[in-house]
Amino acid sequence: MPKPTFFNLSMEKQELLINAAKKEFSRVPLYDASISNIIKDAGIPRGSFYQYFEDKEDIFFFLIDEDSKQVYQNFISIIKINNGDLFTSFVDLFKSILINFAEPKNRQYIKNAFLNMNYKIEKTFTKNFYEENVKSKFFELNDLIKSKSLNIANEEEMFHILKIMMVVMIQNLVDVFARELPAHEAIAAFSLEIDLLKKGFYSRT
Amino acid sequence: MPKPTFFNLSMEKQELLINAAKKEFSRVPLYDASISNIIKDAGIPRGSFYQYFEDKEDIFFFLIDEDSKQVYQNFISIIKINNGDLFTSFVDLFKSILINFAEPKNRQYIKNAFLNMNYKIEKTFTKNFYEENVKSKFFELNDLIKSKSLNIANEEEMFHILKIMMVVMIQNLVDVFARELPAHEAIAAFSLEIDLLKKGFYSRT
DNA sequence: AATTTAAAATGACAGTGTGTCATTTATTGT
């Protein structure tokens, strides 16, 4: 997290920094990004940057966390609209994220984040949905999901189902960028996978 | 891939380089690894490194690819032993990878790779199992898997099932390292998820 | 209002690593 000093800045200056950082993270992935470029673009001295952030990861994960919170709120609305249908909701969430990708302002930034999606980035992203060993967030979702039509014996299984659906969604989003898939193809592929998860892979016949 | 010059080296010198690289990639993840440390450890001049490899990624992905090929061969044997049962085979593969983790020689190196598993690393790893648009590899697996007890309409669905199971397995392996899970817990969690995938998430009742 | 104290801003600097390239050394073919 940014240091307190950052949050004491005027909103204008905070946004100046954030925009400069997003610009740099649009140019290249986190590990190639340079603080030098960010401060040059924002027009602040080098020392100031370190007054506000620990390092470039600090500001990067701050941005990802903000984005994730928005996606989570969006997901909550979607589930409500779909009366707790988990499967339809995930497909709708996928679609809404794709629409966000289409915006040129976000595209490169999100692309770089997804193509370099590692454990820490994924964790930052998903922790706003459910947190390992933190049940409060999980319950909010759990209460909204119509679980009686789900094939689950207990709450733990619900957690695993969410985890699987999330990782499958993220993988499909990564694919969109890696292979520059058109939206309709991406949606078809993801819908198919959600359907397989729904029905199960095993057939008794 | 390493340059031809590398493969012209004596086996001893190749292994010297490989060991030095593994040592450095054990110390820190790819993006923090330094070529300076590798050449210092191997006792070769800086210029020589660039005679053999493009950059540090070049040698890293070469190592990952080698590992992946071994895992793939292992998987083939496991499927045969299990008479094509995909679910049991994945659980067995998971167990065998965990055993490999336990070896101190590999542990840190693999841990760093998994905690920084991004698209390119995952692709390098999975391309030896199935390649998008390259059907030959896929068929080898496809033929071994007893697909008549699977809930699939066509070959495309088989591909998606493999993709999902692989990503779920990788995510569980990442979890092992991120949360330092004991083997029996990791196996229990993965088995549960495989079982959920097998049965399906949706219940008609 | 003047003075003290604390907080924030600044930029020069040392340290570390990268990739290149001109030169030297070794190997191969004639």
Added chain:
DNA sequence: ACAATAAATGACACACTGTCATTTTAAATT
């Protein structure tokens, strides 16, 4: 033995990082 090709070498220019002593600004106190 000589030429030609391949490989090895290490000095160098360039880029970026994180720190820290110093300066500036803001807040608190008398």
